[in-house]
Amino acid sequence: MVRHILYCKKCGVYTMQEKCPKCGSVALSNKPAKYSPEDKWGKYRLKYKEEMEKQ
Numbered sequence: 001m002v003r004h005i006l007y008c009k010k011c012g013v014y015t016m017q018e019k020c021p022k023c024g025s026v027a028l029s030n031k032p033a034k035y036s037p038e039d040k041w042g043k044y045r046l047k048y049k050e051e052m053e054k055q
């Protein structure tokens with residue numbers, strides 16, 4: 001899996017290299033602020049727990 005992905009704003013290209021393969025400018029990390037896999041799965045876990053408690 002990808003540990004971190006970088007993004008060149010200039011080209012709009014995602015890369016795992018520190019520099020953009022296209023233009024050579026510094027690629028920046030582009031983590032979406034409101035996205036968290038933990039939260040996503042936490043939601044499912046909560047739902048699952050609720051379902052289990054009903055039975």
Ligand SMILES: [Zn+2]
Pocket residue numbers: 008009010011012013020021022023024025
């Ligand atoms: Zn670029």
